[in-house]
Amino acid sequence: MEYRYQRRVQFYETDLAGIVHFSWFPRYMEEAEHAMWRAAGLSITPAGLDIGFARVSVSVEFHAPLFFEEEFQVHVRIAAISRRSIRYACAITRGDTKIATGTMAAVCVQRRPGETFRAVEIPAEVVDRLKS
Amino acid sequence: MEYRYQRRVQFYETDLAGIVHFSWFPRYMEEAEHAMWRAAGLSITPAGLDIGFARVSVSVEFHAPLFFEEEFQVHVRIAAISRRSIRYACAITRGDTKIATGTMAAVCVQRRPGETFRAVEIPAEVVDRLKS
Amino acid sequence: MEYRYQRRVQFYETDLAGIVHFSWFPRYMEEAEHAMWRAAGLSITPAGLDIGFARVSVSVEFHAPLFFEEEFQVHVRIAAISRRSIRYACAITRGDTKIATGTMAAVCVQRRPGETFRAVEIPAEVVDRLKS
Amino acid sequence: MEYRYQRRVQFYETDLAGIVHFSWFPRYMEEAEHAMWRAAGLSITPAGLDIGFARVSVSVEFHAPLFFEEEFQVHVRIAAISRRSIRYACAITRGDTKIATGTMAAVCVQRRPGETFRAVEIPAEVVDRLKS
Numbered sequence: 001m002e003y004r005y006q007r008r009v010q011f012y013e014t015d016l017a018g019i020v021h022f023s024w025f026p027r028y029m030e031e032a033e034h035a036m037w038r039a040a041g042l043s044i045t046p047a048g049l050d051i052g053f054a055r056v057s058v059s060v061e062f063h064a065p066l067f068f069e070e071e072f073q074v075h076v077r078i079a080a081i082s083r084r085s086i087r088y089a090c091a092i093t094r095g096d097t098k099i100a101t102g103t104m105a106a107v108c109v110q111r112r113p114g115e116t117f118r119a120v121e122i123p124a125e126v127v128d129r130l131k132s
Numbered sequence: 133m134e135y136r137y138q139r140r141v142q143f144y145e146t147d148l149a150g151i152v153h154f155s156w157f158p159r160y161m162e163e164a165e166h167a168m169w170r171a172a173g174l175s176i177t178p179a180g181l182d183i184g185f186a187r188v189s190v191s192v193e194f195h196a197p198l199f200f201e202e203e204f205q206v207h208v209r210i211a212a213i214s215r216r217s218i219r220y221a222c223a224i225t226r227g228d229t230k231i232a233t234g235t236m237a238a239v240c241v242q243r244r245p246g247e248t249f250r251a252v253e254i255p256a257e258v259v260d261r262l263k264s
Numbered sequence: 265m266e267y268r269y270q271r272r273v274q275f276y277e278t279d280l281a282g283i284v285h286f287s288w289f290p291r292y293m294e295e296a297e298h299a300m301w302r303a304a305g306l307s308i309t310p311a312g313l314d315i316g317f318a319r320v321s322v323s324v325e326f327h328a329p330l331f332f333e334e335e336f337q338v339h340v341r342i343a344a345i346s347r348r349s350i351r352y353a354c355a356i357t358r359g360d361t362k363i364a365t366g367t368m369a370a371v372c373v374q375r376r377p378g379e380t381f382r383a384v385e386i387p388a389e390v391v392d393r394l395k396s
Numbered sequence: 397m398e399y400r401y402q403r404r405v406q407f408y409e410t411d412l413a414g415i416v417h418f419s420w421f422p423r424y425m426e427e428a429e430h431a432m433w434r435a436a437g438l439s440i441t442p443a444g445l446d447i448g449f450a451r452v453s454v455s456v457e458f459h460a461p462l463f464f465e466e467e468f469q470v471h472v473r474i475a476a477i478s479r480r481s482i483r484y485a486c487a488i489t490r491g492d493t494k495i496a497t498g499t500m501a502a503v504c505v506q507r508r509p510g511e512t513f514r515a516v517e518i519p520a521e522v523v524d525r526l527k528s
Contacts, residue, residue, distance in 0.1 A: 011298060011308065012155055012291050014148040016200055016441065017507065021144045022451040023422045027276050030419070034275060038333070044275065045332060045412065055418040059455035065513065068148055068309060069302070111413065117461065143430060143440065144423050148309065149375065154319040155290045159408050162287070166407060170465070176407065177280065177464060187286040191323035197381065200441060201434070243281065249329065276417045280410040280464055287408055332412055 001130050002077035003036035009070050019065035025100050026058050029090045032074035033104065040129040053106040054117055056085065060102035070094055078130060084108050084119050086130070133262050134209035135168035141202050151197035157232050158190050161222045164206035165236065172261040185238040186249055188217065192234035202226055210262060216240050216251050218262070265394050266341035267300035273334050283329035289364050290322050293354045296338035297368065304393040317370040318381055320349065324366035334358055342394060348372050348383050350394070397526050398473035399432035405466050415461035421496050422454050425486045428470035429500065436525040449502040450513055452481065456498035466490055474526060480504050480515050482526070 007028060015021040034044050044053060066072060072094040079089040085107040092100040109117040139160060147153040166176050176185060198204060204226040211221040217239040224232040241249040271292060279285040298308050308317060330336060336358040343353040349371040356364040373381040403424060411417040430440050440449060462468060468490040475485040481503040488496040505513040 010291070010295055011147060012153045012294065015143060016146040016148070016150045017448055017450075018148045022454060023144055023419055023426070026419045026422065027274070030276065031274055034333070043333060052413055054413075054461070055458050057455070057457045058418060059453070061453045062451050065450070069298070069307060142423070142427055144426065149316055149318075154322060155287055155294070158287045158290065159406070162408065163406055166465070175465060184281055186281075186329070187326050189323070189325045190286060191321070193321045194319050197318070201430070201439060275411060276419055278412040279407060280412070280414045282412045285408045 001036065001040065001132070002075065003032060003039055005032035005035045005074040005076065007031065007072055007074060009066055009068050009072070011068060014068050019067060022060070022062060025060045025062070025092065025102060026104070028072075028074050028092060029058075029060075029076065029088070029102055029104055032076040032090065033088055036076055037130075040132070042126060042129055046126075049123070050111055051120060051123070052109055052111050052117075053086070054109045056105040056107050058102065058104045060100055062100050063098045064094075066092075066094065066099050072099060079103070081122070081127060081130065083121050086122070133168065133172065133264070134207065135164060135171055137164035137167045137206040137208065139163065139204055139206060141198055141200050141204070143200060146200050151199060154192070154194060157192045157194070157224065157234060158236070160206050160224060161190075161192075161208065161220070161234055161236055164208040164222065165220055168208055169262075172264070174258060174261055178255075178258075181255070182243055183252060183255070184241055184243050184249075185218070186241045188237040188239050190234065190236045192232055194232050195230045196226075198224075198226065198231050204231060211235070213254070213259065213262065215253050218254070265300065265304065265396070266339065267296060267303055269296035269299045269338040269340065271295065271336055271338060273330055273332050273336070275332060278332050283331060286324070286326060289324045289326070289356065289366060290368070292338050292356060293322075293324075293340065293352070293366055293368055296340040296354065297352055300340055301394075304396070306390060306393055310387075310390075313387070314375055315384060315387070316373055316375050316381075317350070318373045320369040320371050322366065322368045324364055326364050327362045328358075330356075330358065330363050336363060343367070345386070345391060345394065347385050350386070397432065397436065397528070398471065399428060399435055401428035401431045401470040401472065403427065403468055403470060405462055405464050405468070407464060410464050415463060418456070418458060421456045421458070421488065421498060422500070424470050424488060425454070425456075425472065425484070425498055425500055428472040428486065429484055432472055433526075436528070438522060438525055442519075442522075445519070446507055447516060447519070448505055448507050448513075449482070450505045452501040452503050454498065454500045456496055458496050459494045460490075462488075462490060462495050468495060475499070477518075477523060477526065479517050482518070
């Protein structure tokens with residue numbers, strides 16, 4: 001599964017160098033991820049379930065700067081899905097210009113009040129919807 | 133009760149105008165508020181209790197810009213405390229320069245899973261510690 | 265002039281209380297402000313001009329919490345415009361529910377490298393476009 | 397060169413899962429980087445020079461969650477320094493618990509108004525101070 005997410009740079013995302021601060025790219029990638037889940041009829045925080053997805057890793061390579069008010073696209077796709085974890089590959093572009101590329105991985109965890117997160121299997125319905 | 137909180141401007145807090153973006157001032161004020169609570173032996177999210185503090189209002193007036201790496205102070209004091217709410221007055225300064233002044237108010241609420249926040253009385257111990 | 269801006273709550277905008285952190289509301293208001301400027305054919309950072317708009321004040325009152333993935337509207341309108349400053353009034357709603365109301369004011373400043381901001385008159389073309 | 401940076405988790409850094417949102421870790425790493433530069437008598441944005449450092453890459457692996465008000469350390473060290481770029485290795489710990497590990501790389505660029513960033517050599521004085 002893959003998804004194209006459209007976004008515009010906000011003023012507070014820029015820094016004194018006049019470009020988007022690099023810490024916003026993981027957020028852009030997550031926005032696209034969650035939009036993809038919604039497009040699949042899912043939510044990353046499913047109501048009534050005590051599961052969630054904890055980040056295992058994130059990496060971003062920066063190719064060109066992004067400026068205030070520019071429109072850009074985040075292309076996200078599922079690079080791998082195992083019993084307990086999902087890995088995404090992302091590409092951020094402005095028109096034909098490659099701005100950044102990145103990866104994110106998350107593991108399905110059970111969250112119970114007062115307990116440590118524990119890795120569990122991704123619900124079958126979630127896997128089905130993300131694979132279609 | 134009052135408290136003086138010391139802080140330095142971080143790179144990601146600046147915007148393309150080369151100054152701290154105004155949305156950081158409510159955060160600076162909250163950092164000082166929570167530091168004051170810790171100085172009083174308290175936490176804004178008390179362990180084992182289902183209460184919290186929900187913002188009712190915030191206001192900030194800006195007098196001078198703040199720049200990257202500058203050190204500044206946030207002076208916070210309790211301007212009023214009633215049975216269910218607390219109002220703070222804040223002043224942000226860099227040396228003798230007045231940067232910003234602001235107010236924040238919060239109401240004590242009961243938080244129960246799946247329920248709406250409901251205003252409740254501030255625990256007596258909290259009031260005692262904040263008034264001393 | 266007024267504008268209605270549509271937005272969805274992102275994951276990183278929530279806090280441990282499970283709701284949008286109050287510091288995001290000034291950002292939502294600014295997003296709407298800049299979208300209104302774009303709708304008027306303007307940019308808050310006009311290319312080729314050495315002027316900008318420095319915040320003078322911001323205030324927000326919170327009426328109801330906002331949750332992850334919820335869609336909401338920011339209604340922004342120019343409450344007053346003088347020779348050098350603009351004041352906005354904002355209302356944030358989720359359907360028929362009033363979430364927050366706020367105000368923001370900004371003053372037009374000249375920005376020259378190495379110099380302090382100096383209040384100047386808002387260019388006539390900007391005033392014309394914002395008033396139409 | 398290496399540096400140990402002490403920090404406390406702020407309320408607005410947590411998300412609805414009750415832990416620090418993963419997008420804050422690149423920021424924590426950058427805070428430690430800039431503190432190391434200050435400890436070396438440098439600033440990442442040297443006054444009077446038209447150079448800066450543009451991010452080339454960032455990666456973080458997450459080992460354990462970090463919670464509100466917890467104190468943690470960011471250990472940053474220069475893993476490699478070439479004529480035009482610097483690579484950092486970071487470890488984020490809370491006491492003996494390993495929270496996250498990461499890397500960042502930046503390239504020295506010339507910034508001139510209206511021009512594209514252009515990679516240039518890191519000034520000799522900067523290299524000397526960072527290597528001592």
